[in-house]
Amino acid sequence: MFDTVSEADFKSAMKNLAAGVTLITSVSNAQRGGMTATAVCSLSAAPAQLVVCVNRQNSTHQMIVESRKFCVNVLAADQSEVAQRFSNHLARAERFESGPWSMLKTGAPVLMDALVAFDCELGEAIESGTHSIFVGRVVDVHAREQSAPLLYYRSGYAGISAHAG
């Protein structure tokens, strides 16, 4: 087996992978939690399933394991401030101060003005290295009217400035 490349080389290379920005939220014992995440992707359409990768040290990880529910809120271009709040562990207590927050079927927090929100029940949970790969069974979806997405690229937030042709 080959050794993996160094953490620094991997992070530097991954900077080139532009990604949509989401908040993964959950609720457990009446306590809400959430974190900014880009490691989110579609798994299958029938059944409707997506995959998220969550560091086991993140506070939201335990909530997802306990409650077996989470919501993936896809952020719009004007929501970089909320992305910053949900990725700063010093701002944990202030994360839900400004909304509008609601819920769909599972009770996981839904940011109602997100581009789209996927309300999920936890399916499989696979541990790999520092992270868990959670399969979300999408049981409800809420979308706001068409708007541009927030992207993360080369260590900063960005919007779509031009379409590839």
Ligand SMILES: Cc1cc2nc3c(=O)[nH]c(=O)nc-3n(C[C@H](O)[C@H](O)[C@H](O)COP(=O)(O)O)c2cc1C
């Ligand atoms: C743009 C961006 C993307 C991130 N993506 C992920 C991710 O996909 N998975 C993950 O576990 N952490 C990710 N993080 C880190 C978490 O958002 C961050 O560690 C957060 O503070 C964890 O929540 P906690 O402080 O409540 O533990 C990302 C951070 C940023 C800024």
